[in-house]
Amino acid sequence: MAFKTLKTxxxxxxxxxxxxxxxxxxxxxxxxxxxxNSGANRTASxxxxxxxxxxxxxxx
Numbered sequence: 001m002a003f004k005t006l007k008t009x010x011x012x013x014x015x016x017x018x019x020x021x022x023x024x025x026x027x028x029x030x031x032x033x034x035x036x037n038s039g040a041n042r043t044a045s046x047x048x049x050x051x052x053x054x055x056x057x058x059x060x
Contacts (some may be wrong), residue, residue, distance in 0.1 A: 013021075026032075042050075 039047075
């Protein structure tokens with residue numbers, strides 16, 4: 001354990017169990033569409049970085 005003084009009230013869960021819980025919640029909620037950031041407030045350096053990624057064939 002990372003913190004010697006940390007006292008939790010529940011047992012830790014495995015990554016596999018967490019994945020199963022998340023899959024069940026996702027199935028229960030259905031497809032949740034999260035809108036992409038419009039990018040209106042991006043800095044010039046961020047825009048340049050994304051332009052270079054696009055030139056190399058990457059999709060951001």
